[in-house]
Amino acid sequence: MTAASPTPLTHLDHLWLCEAVRLREEHTGPLEDREANRQANTGGGDLPTRIRRRALFLAERDGQLAALRHWHQGARLAGYLLLLLAVVGGSGLAVAALGDGQRPVNVFWALGSLLGLHLLMLLGWLFSLRYAGDSGGALGRLWLWLSEKLARDAQAAHLAPALLLLLQRRRLARWGLGALVNGFWLLTLLSAVLTLLALLSTRRYGFVWETTLLSSDTFVSLTRALGALPALIGFPLPDVATIRASGDVAVPLESARHAWAGWLIGVLLVYGLLPRLLLALFCLWQWKRGTAALALDLSLPGYQLLRERLQPASERLGVSEEAPAALPEPKGGAYPGDSAGALLVAVELDDRRPWPPALPKSVADAGILDSREQRQRLLDQLTRFPPERLVIACDPRRSPDRGTLALLGELARTASATRVWLLQAPPGEALDSERLEDWHQALAQLGLPHGCSAPLHWLESGHD
Known part of the structure; x- marks a missing residue:
């Protein structure tokens, strides 16, 4: 027996969520909204449409x-x-x-x-x-x-x-x-x-x-x-x-x-x-x-600030705002719509490690993500063309910090199915068992399947 799908949101519900998110940011400070803004901008549309898309993403993520x-x-x-x-x-x-x-x-x-x-x-x-x-x-x-x-x-x-x-x-x-x-x-x-x-x-x-x-x-x-x-x-x-x-x-x-x-x-x-x-x-x-006939009041200060983020006249570098008092916990997920293809991507690998491994023709290689620009470019591409299967290779010798886990969650939400590949240590080196256990706990909390063996057969065919 399948669970009943939730009732679709009405026009009033969307505006209601926008106001609730705006009031929340006025009282608690700006939210961590990098992925929400990317999703809002990827869909296009006018400013009210982007604000509604951003608010829906944040409300779904944070429980509102x-x-x-x-x-x-x-x-x-x-x-x-x-x-x-x-x-x-x-x-x-x-x-x-x-x-x-x-x-x-x-x-x-x-x-x-x-x-x-x-x-x-x-x-x-x-x-x-x-x-x-x-x-x-x-x-x-x-x-x-x-x-x-x-x-x-x-x-x-x-x-x-x-x-x-x-x-x-x-x-x-x-x-x-x-x-x-x-x-x-x-x-x-x-x-x-x-x-x-x-x-x-x-x-x-x-x-x-x-x-x-x-x-x-x-x-x-x-x-x-x-x-x-x-x-x-x-x-x-x-x-x-x-x-x-x-x-x-x-x-x-x-x-x-x-x-x-x-x-x-x-x-x-x-x-x-x-x-x-x-x-x-x-x-x-x-x-x-x-x-x-109800619409957002775009003259409010909170929406004026969003205009700069969602429809910027120019890109600015450096710190744009203070960090929020509390950051949301990283979350995994899966893309619910249509998807196609298989993709392998690596996150912050050592230059001494040979990469990529031999891949079948049906599997694409997205390279190694080292910089913020590379991550943003790949996320934009995957948002437009979500893969059916995605394998993310990580070096377990590094600590699973919040930024890396947030990136894994974002990548997982762009694919129908995702697995994390924890690479073996190079010859002559050994993995830290405590750090490896930290990776296992963090990935389990994200809800992402993971392992130390190469899931390339699954990536090619969809089954082990």
Whole structure:
């Protein structure tokens, strides 16, 4: 059984990662990004495209991409919890409004139970839409809090502020959270309507209205006014005689019960469910429209510095920036795309060692990498034309320093399969067992197959 492939990143996800990487570099200093910049420049494109490619590489290398996927999982789980709350809450509202059927239902108390909280929350959301920043209200903040709690990740420290900064540029948080809030209430009211239909279909309810201070004419006018719009789309509207008669006791006529039940459902649909549906669709449309037009703010200082690295007007020599406080651990890997051919390359070999060995015609020789320019030139070439099999020859008499291991990891990520060849010592010399053990441990940590015997047959044919 193969593992499910991760969900492809959206346009918003790519911009989100760019902002997260930018904030991280602002707080912790520049990252070690030599390979990321090379990958970004190799793919070409305009500056925003290169910035996104660089950010994706760094986020995948340093764990922010995995943290983003964990955040997505937490957000979905929080959404499922809110969905369950909406269904249960809507059903509870309907049951509380109608009761157990042993006593007549006060239609206006029932209507207040079904629509009262909804109307208060709707007015609060409309107020926050005009005066507040995110317009998500308590429900939106609850969802954000649950999403964060359900997706704890050490690499997610800059994700939340990066998302908020990104959405503030076009004030998109109000529409995203607005779609969530209105969708929640839409589902709550839909659950209430379905529960009402189920209860009214299986129980017999009588309907009354009661008052001490108001006259019956007031309730007649209010009932007719509320039922006017539902009546236009086919819902029943109690006549004046039925309304007046229901002020004392529940009218036992079946037609009266049907009229009141239809009136209650119609008012709930027109003044509750329909506005939430329209608002949810409007917020979703604004969200889709805004996120599609969202772009990086290239005027920010962090992106201005990247312009010099990813689209330099000229090459500069010497130290360009201070070293970061902490360097990432070297990692191996493999090229996931199409590849072809076999290649042998050596790293910093002694001039006294004869090189290269006799190679089959199908195996290319990339020579010995001694300088930074040679390494960069070969990496650029392999990025464009990745080999299917790659053997890297190393002299185990040298220490496996961080720079060499980072180079091995970069080379391995340009080939579909890589092996490291630890060369034997020249005649008359012996290998240091402790240093050789250091090589074995370092290569095992990189995840690269290695050995002291020449893997030339594998390099030629693909098998030992």
